[in-house]
Every structure is written in C-alpha cells, then in structure tokens.
Amino acid sequence: MIDNFLLRALLGGLGVALIAGPFGSFVVWRRLAYFGDTLAHSALLGVALGFMLHINLTLGIIVICQGLAILLFLSQHQRQLASDTMLGIFAHGALSLGLVALAFMKDVRIDLVAYLFGDILAISNSDLGWIFIGGGIALLVLLILWKPLLAITIHEDLARVEGVPVERINWLFLGLIALIVAVMMKVVGMLLVTALLIIPAATARRFAGNPEIMAILASTFGCLAVSAGLFGSFQWDTPTGPSIVVAACLIFILSLLLPKSLQRN
Amino acid sequence: MSQTEQPLLEVSAVDLVLNKRLLLEKIDFKIAPGEILTIIGPNGAGKTTLLRVALGLQRPTTGRVSQRQGLTIGYMPQRLQLDPTFPLTVKRFLFLACKNDRSKVLPLLEEVGATHVFESALKNLSGGEMQRVLLARALIRDPELLVLDEPVQGVDVHGQIELYQLISKVRDRRGCAVLMVSHDLHLVMAATDHVLCLNRHICCSGTPESVTNDPAFLELFGPSAVKDIAIYVHDQNHHHDECATCSRRLGND
Numbered sequence: 001m002i003d004n005f006l007l008r009a010l011l012g013g014l015g016v017a018l019i020a021g022p023f024g025s026f027v028v029w030r031r032l033a034y035f036g037d038t039l040a041h042s043a044l045l046g047v048a049l050g051f052m053l054h055i056n057l058t059l060g061i062i063v064i065c066q067g068l069a070i071l072l073f074l075s076q077h078q079r080q081l082a083s084d085t086m087l088g089i090f091a092h093g094a095l096s097l098g099l100v101a102l103a104f105m106k107d108v109r110i111d112l113v114a115y116l117f118g119d120i121l122a123i124s125n126s127d128l129g130w131i132f133i134g135g136g137i138a139l140l141v142l143l144i145l146w147k148p149l150l151a152i153t154i155h156e157d158l159a160r161v162e163g164v165p166v167e168r169i170n171w172l173f174l175g176l177i178a179l180i181v182a183v184m185m186k187v188v189g190m191l192l193v194t195a196l197l198i199i200p201a202a203t204a205r206r207f208a209g210n211p212e213i214m215a216i217l218a219s220t221f222g223c224l225a226v227s228a229g230l231f232g233s234f235q236w237d238t239p240t241g242p243s244i245v246v247a248a249c250l251i252f253i254l255s256l257l258l259p260k261s262l263q264r265n
Numbered sequence: 266m267s268q269t270e271q272p273l274l275e276v277s278a279v280d281l282v283l284n285k286r287l288l289l290e291k292i293d294f295k296i297a298p299g300e301i302l303t304i305i306g307p308n309g310a311g312k313t314t315l316l317r318v319a320l321g322l323q324r325p326t327t328g329r330v331s332q333r334q335g336l337t338i339g340y341m342p343q344r345l346q347l348d349p350t351f352p353l354t355v356k357r358f359l360f361l362a363c364k365n366d367r368s369k370v371l372p373l374l375e376e377v378g379a380t381h382v383f384e385s386a387l388k389n390l391s392g393g394e395m396q397r398v399l400l401a402r403a404l405i406r407d408p409e410l411l412v413l414d415e416p417v418q419g420v421d422v423h424g425q426i427e428l429y430q431l432i433s434k435v436r437d438r439r440g441c442a443v444l445m446v447s448h449d450l451h452l453v454m455a456a457t458d459h460v461l462c463l464n465r466h467i468c469c470s471g472t473p474e475s476v477t478n479d480p481a482f483l484e485l486f487g488p489s490a491v492k493d494i495a496i497y498v499h500d501q502n503h504h505h506d507e508c509a510t511c512s513r514r515l516g517n518d
Binding site for chain 1: 284317320322338340342345346347348350351352353354357358361362386402406412
C-alpha cells in the first residue's frame with residue numbers, strides 16, 4: 001500500500017474534495033448547510049459508540065450520523081420550534097453528549113483536536129478505503145438520483161405530480177449526506193466539514209450556467225483548496241484542516257475579484 | 266362537453282383538518298373533460314390547499330377524491346422555490362420533464378409565446394415570461410387536466426388578460442380541462458366556464474354570471490367588485506379575441 005504519509009494525505013484530501021463538489025452543490029441549493037453541520041457535531045458520539053461496541057470508529061460515526069439524520073427528518077414535521085432552533089439543540093446536544101460519554105470511558109483517550117479540526121496527515125489506508133469506496137458508492141447513488149433530485153430541488157409538489165417518489169429520494173439523499181459527512185470528517189474535522197461542502201460550491205456558482213457544471217467546478221475548486229492547503233500547511237507548519245479551509249476561502253475571495261465577463265447566470 | 270361523460274376528477278364531501286384547524290369543509294365539485302373551473306376566494310380561504318387535495322398531494326381528513334383512471338395532469342405551481350445559487354436555464358428546466366426532447370419543447374414554447382427565453386436563466390425571466398414557461402412545463406405531458414395555481418401571479422394587468430386568454434386558447438386547441446385558482450375576481454371571470462367561490466366551504470358556484478349575482482358572493486367580495494366583473498364578462502361574450510381595455514396589444518395575438 002501507500003507508505004508516504006504526504007501522498008496518502010493528498011489522495012485522501014482530493015478524494016474528499018471530489019465527493020464534496022456535487023454533494024456540496026445540493027447542500028447549497030437546498031439550504032442544508034446547518035443540517036450537515038448538525039450531523040458533523042455528532043461525530044464524538046459515534047467515536048464513543050465505536051469504542052463501546054469495539055467496532056471501527058468511522059463505522060461508529062456513520063451509524064450515529066445516520067441515526068441523527070433520521071431523527072432530524074422526523075422532527076422537521078413538528079411546528080413547535082423553528083428548524084434552526086431544532087438543529088441547534090441536536091448539534092450541541094450531540095457534541096456535548098459525545099464528550100460526556102467519552103469522559104465516562106476511563107481507559108479511552110482520544111486526540112480531541114484531531115476530531116474537531118481533522119488529522120489528514122494521520123490518514124490511514126483504511127481511511128482511504130472509506131473515502132474511496134464509501135464516498136465512491138455515495139457519488140454513484142447521487143448520480144443515479146441526479147435528475148429526480150434536481151426536480152425535487154426545483155419544486156417538490158411539481159415533482160410529486162410528475163411521479164417522482166419524493167419522500168423516498170429525500171430519505172436516501174439525507175442518508176448519503178450523513179455518510180459523506182462521516183467519511184469527510186478525517187480530513188477537515190467535524191467543525192469544518194460543512195466548509196468543504198459549501199465554500200467550493202459557492203465559489204463555483206458564479207461560473208456555472210447549469211447544475212452539472214457547478215458540481216464539477218465545485219469539485220475542482222475543492223481539489224485546488226486541498227492541494228494549496230496541504231502545501232501551505234507543510235510549508236509553514238500550520239494545522240492542515242484549517243489551512244485547507246483558509247485556502248478554500250481565499251479561492252472564493254479571488255473568484256469575487258474576477259471580471260464580470262467570466263461569470264455566468 | 267357532454268353531461269353523460271365521466272368526470273376527470275371528482276371531489277366529494279371533503280373535510281380537511283390540519284393542526285386542529287378546519288381548513289376545508291364539505292367540499293364537493295367535479296371537473297368534466299374540456300371544462301374550465303376556477304376557484305376564487307379571499308386570502309386564506311384554502312384555495313391552494315384545495316388544489317393540493319385535488320392533486321392527491323394532501324390527504325383529506327374525510328371524504329374522497331377520485332381521478333379518472335390513467336388521468337394525466339399538468340401542474341403549474343404558484344412559484345418555484347429556487348435558491349438563487351441554483352443555475353438553471355429555461356431549456357434545462359423543460360428538458361428535465363421530457364428527456365431532452367427539443368422537438369417537444371420548442372413547439373410548446375411557441376404555443377405559450379415564450380420562444381425567445383429558451384436559452385435564458387430562469388431567474389432572469391419577467392413575471393409573465395416565468396408564468397408562460399411554467400405553463401409550457403405543465404403542458405409537456407399532453408395533460409387531459411391542467412391544474413394552475415394562481416397562473417397570473419406577479420404579472421401586470423395587461424399581462425394577466427393575455428395569460429387568461431392564452432389559457433382559454435390552450436383549452437380550445439387541446440380540449441383539456443382546466444382547474445385553476447385565483448384570488449383576482451375581475452379578469453378571471455371572462456375565461457372560465459364555472460366558478461367555485463371558496464371560503465373554507467363553497468359559498469356558491471355556477472357560471473360567472475350566476476355567481477356574481479349570488480348573495481353569498483356579494484357578501485364575500487362586496488357589491489363594488491361585482492360592478493367591475495360585469496364589464497369583463499360582458500366584453501368577453503361579444504369579442505372573443507379582444508379585450509376592451511387593451512385591444513391594441515391583443516389584436517394580433
């Protein structure tokens with residue numbers, strides 16, 4: 001397998017950026033940024049679950065993310081609380097519960113900073129497997145659902161009248177988001193996962209005339225940010241996850257300076 | 266339209282209660298093939314809710330909605346909930362519903378008078394252009410029933426008259442039935458066979474002429490509204506392709 005940690009980091013980062021492009025575009029179009037963020041906050045609970053059941057920690061995170069996605073989906077039909085309040089309760093509740101649960105496990109010691117901000121330089125071959133196999137499957141399913149998802153994004157009822165199984169596809173889509181959030185965690189950490197989803201997509205928006213171009217450009221800008229962030233982190237000895245996000249922000253700001261003629265509707 | 270023909274859609278004894286609020290009460294109506302039925306009523310009367318029930322998107326608490334077997338419905342929503350970050354052209358929007366069939370889409374745009382926006386981004390359309398594109402999308406599957414939710418929303422008065430005339434024309438050409446919702450009283454009367462006046466329950470229903478004379482209608486909208494309507498109904502009966510207020514614009518339509 002691959003021995004060079006830097007090469008592994010680059011591969012993992014690029015893989016995550018590729019996945020993040022199309023998913024991030026949908027997150028932006030459907031205003032799911034806070035949803036993704038809330039899922040990410042439950043990661044520590046997943047780690048605790050992993051230790052408790054002696055299963056792979058990434059698998060633990062995936063299980064918890066999926067469970068939380070289902071809870072959030074079910075709670076979106078209640079009308080007592082606004083959705084951002086609900087998401088806030090779940091996000092901070094899950095984060096704190098995760099920390100408390102880990103504190104109860106006396107013999108478990110984790111590198112908290114690595115979970116919060118990512119630890120791409122410590123990426124293992126098994127992590128790469130999760131990214132490329134798990135993420136690859138998620139991308140493939142997204143590709144199959146692409147057209148009905150676009151239809152739902154344009155207008156749910158119109159899609160329903162035209163025979164799109166809206167509920168089923170929405171469930172599946174949220175499940176996929178939960179999966180990729182869990183997989184992306186290793187690279188940029190739970191606090192920065194959403195950044196890698198939305199910043200490249202937001203950058204791509206100005207240059208895209210149709211949804212597919214936007215998704216492809218988002219992946220491209222994501223890869224650029226990962227490469228630049230890794231390089232910067234190596235060069236100036238800065239934390240890698242945050243460096244990647246800083247690079248993504250810089251690319252976003254640079255894109256705002258480009259002349260109007262390069263932009264599309 | 267013959268009386269013996271089976272209705273395309275029938276709503277019978279529908280009540281709808283959501284969150285302990287009674288939104289619809291004892292609703293009965295049916296739509297015959299080729300008929301234009303307009304639901305009017307004040308804001309909050311439950312018009313859009315009733316459309317959703319008729320479309321099968323919302324289950325009624327009691328009563329039933331039956332559609333004729335294999336009924337094809339074309340639906341035109343009130344507005345698209347597009348996020349500004351979603352890049353979408355008219356072309357792509359229409360292609361999504363018909364597997365990129367250009368030979369299907371171009372004649373439809375011609376029919377609704379929106380050929381010139383084929384390559385435009387949806388978010389750059391004017392109100393009238395947007396409604397025409399939505400109508401074209403509703404027509405893609407050659408529906409027997411068109412369901413239009415406030416089809417003239419966001420359009421100026423001249424444009425509204427044009428749109429209602431376009432809807433009548435589409436009906437005449439295709440023979441499809443139309444079920445539409447409007448909170449506008451005046452213009453819609455000229456372009457409809459039946460009116461259903463809704464305020465949670467059906468206050469009155471019938472032809473535009475009979476409804477505007479109904480005491481329940483007067484109570485809901487006031488007598489001043491009726492005076493204006495009378496003019497439009499009258500005009501339409503005499504000049505089918507023209508509107509008295511803007512014959513110049515509609516002359517060559």
